[in-house]
Structures are given as structure tokens and as C-alpha cells.
Amino acid sequence: MSGKASTLAPFQLCSLIGRIRNELHANIEQELTRQGFELGFTQYVALKKLGTEGPMTAGELARLLHHNPGALTRLLDKLEQQDYVRRVPDPGDRRALRIELTASGRALWKRINACGERVAERALERSTEKERTQLQSLLSRVLDNLRQSD
Amino acid sequence: MSGKASTLAPFQLCSLIGRIRNELHANIEQELTRQGFELGFTQYVALKKLGTEGPMTAGELARLLHHNPGALTRLLDKLEQQDYVRRVPDPGDRRALRIELTASGRALWKRINACGERVAERALERSTEKERTQLQSLLSRVLDNLRQSD
DNA sequence: GCACAATTGTTGCCTTGACAACTGTTGCTG
DNA sequence: CAGCAACAGTTGTCAAGGCAACAATTGTGC
Numbered sequence: 001m002s003g004k005a006s007t008l009a010p011f012q013l014c015s016l017i018g019r020i021r022n023e024l025h026a027n028i029e030q031e032l033t034r035q036g037f038e039l040g041f042t043q044y045v046a047l048k049k050l051g052t053e054g055p056m057t058a059g060e061l062a063r064l065l066h067h068n069p070g071a072l073t074r075l076l077d078k079l080e081q082q083d084y085v086r087r088v089p090d091p092g093d094r095r096a097l098r099i100e101l102t103a104s105g106r107a108l109w110k111r112i113n114a115c116g117e118r119v120a121e122r123a124l125e126r127s128t129e130k131e132r133t134q135l136q137s138l139l140s141r142v143l144d145n146l147r148q149s150d
Numbered sequence: 151m152s153g154k155a156s157t158l159a160p161f162q163l164c165s166l167i168g169r170i171r172n173e174l175h176a177n178i179e180q181e182l183t184r185q186g187f188e189l190g191f192t193q194y195v196a197l198k199k200l201g202t203e204g205p206m207t208a209g210e211l212a213r214l215l216h217h218n219p220g221a222l223t224r225l226l227d228k229l230e231q232q233d234y235v236r237r238v239p240d241p242g243d244r245r246a247l248r249i250e251l252t253a254s255g256r257a258l259w260k261r262i263n264a265c266g267e268r269v270a271e272r273a274l275e276r277s278t279e280k281e282r283t284q285l286q287s288l289l290s291r292v293l294d295n296l297r298q299s300d
Numbered sequence: 301g302c303a304c305a306a307t308t309g310t311t312g313c314c315t316t317g318a319c320a321a322c323t324g325t326t327g328c329t330g
Numbered sequence: 331c332a333g334c335a336a337c338a339g340t341t342g343t344c345a346a347g348g349c350a351a352c353a354a355t356t357g358t359g360c
Contacts, residue, residue: 021171023296095325095338135288146173245308
């Protein structure tokens, strides 16, 4: 609101994006602990990916999460230690691992899905359907612009 | 692009925001090093704030950067060590410090401002003036929604 | 003026994530 | 099939940042 910025958001964009990211992470973790789950944001995302996409290789998961392999190894260590995830040797390639949810991991996944949706719903409160799709399209364009210049 | 998402962005919002944030940071740091400056993103933001807002207390700066005091102390250590910033005892309150740019800090500030603007300009390429203000307004609303629920 | 709570900046400890070096495996090429 | 480059995952090392404990200072209520 508050009408017109002089030209546009010169640097404000960066600040807005950063703060929204932090609030999103904080909101999701807070929602998780409120439900009694002791999960970090990244663990949540990993479980979600594994739940929706099915078992996959560690490298694939790293790429989906935009994470480097080293960080992923430690993430998997924690998830495996909590028995949410299993590292199964890939039968076709002895270098690779199949990462799959355990039974309790799958159960957990079903129960935490609602947390993320609640937060997303809250974030988009008071925005019409049209505005939501427009927001997504504008953000996608921004991401494309930034990735191009790598 | 690609038209219509079925309902909206259920979880995609989080992923988009996160990736844009990372790309923004990476682009700005890359732009800085390309110009020969060895600055991290946070150091850049701190210098920018000090340049535009003028000298201020360490606590104020921390609040503006949405940073905790511990992180700020170390950030100031680095900036002071590079002689971009000075910690001056506040005359009115012996607990507090006035953080001010040194001469070379002010000179640096003028030279790095363009870097951030270049990146912001690149990020908003191919977006009309109208779309830019709309993006800002939509993002502001999202941030408000998320902060309310703290 | 004196205890006591609040505030300012600093420090220690910990977690997260990035990057490079490394091991083991695969696939390609001669 | 020998050699070698590419790839998968792990580990070490590092920087950034969060959080709690702390010392110094301020302000408040008695």
C-alpha cells in the first residue's frame, strides 16, 4: 500500500525477499514444533521431497534441494539417525545410494504436510487467486533473470 | 510464463523465495568481486545502511539489518579491521557505540552502490513499471501476513 | 543514596551450509 | 583390457549466524 515509490524498489527488493524467506522458515519451524515435531526447515523440505517424489539418489535429492553434496550427507545422517530415512545401496550402481523413507518417515511426512500448507496459506492471506498467480509469475521471471547472468 | 498453475503456489512460494534470495546474494557478491571489492553480502548491506542513514548505534544497525548483536559485533570487527568503519564511544551513554564510516569507508560506499543497483535492475528486467510496484505491494503484504503471526 | 531491573555490546558454544580434497566406482578410449 | 576421466558420496575445514551467559552502564523505586 502507501501508493507510489519514487521509481521502484531499487534495493528494497533484496531486503523484502530476505525477510520473507526468514519469516517463512521461522513460521514453518514454529508450526512444526507447535505440532510436537523437532524438525529443522531443511529436514522438513527433504522429507517432503522424498514423500512426494518417491525414493531417489542422494545426488538427485541434493539437486532438488539446491544443496551441495556435503551438506546433504550430514542432513541424511540426522534423518537416518532419527529413523525417518534409509540409505539403500543402489543395485545398478555401487557408487550410488537410494534414499527412501522408512515407515515412520512416511507416517511423519503425512502429518507434517499440513504445516507447510498452513504457513503458505497464511502467507497468501488477503490475496486473490489472480494476485497469487501473478505473484508466482513475477517471481519466476525475477529468478530467470538472475539465473541467466550466472 | 507457461500460464496457469492448477490452484496456486502451495509450497512453491517458499522454494521460489529461497532461490531468489540465494541468487540475489550470489549476484551481488559476484558483482562486487568483479569490481575488485572483497566484500561479503552482509558487509555490503551494512556499509550501505551506514552510508544512507548516517552514523548510528550498534544496536540500531543490528535492528536495521535484522541481525542479532553477536553477529553484528563480528561483522563490525571485520569492517573495522579493513578500516571502513570506526567504533566511537557514544558521549551520552557509556554503554553504547556510535558506528561511523571512515573516509575510505565513505569512498567505498559510493563505489559499491552501483553494484546493488545493477543487480536489482537485472532482477527486474522485462518487468514494466506497473508490474514492479505490484510485485513490491504483493511481497509487502506477504511479509505483513507472516510477521503478524509471530 | 541504594538495591535492582533493564539495556549495550562482547564472548563462547553450537548448528548450518559452502567448498575442496579424497575414496570408491563407472564408463569411455585407445 | 589398461588407463583415465567423470561421477557418487563422504570427510575436513571454514565462515556466517543464532542463542545464552556475561560485564559494564543506565535508570527506577524505595
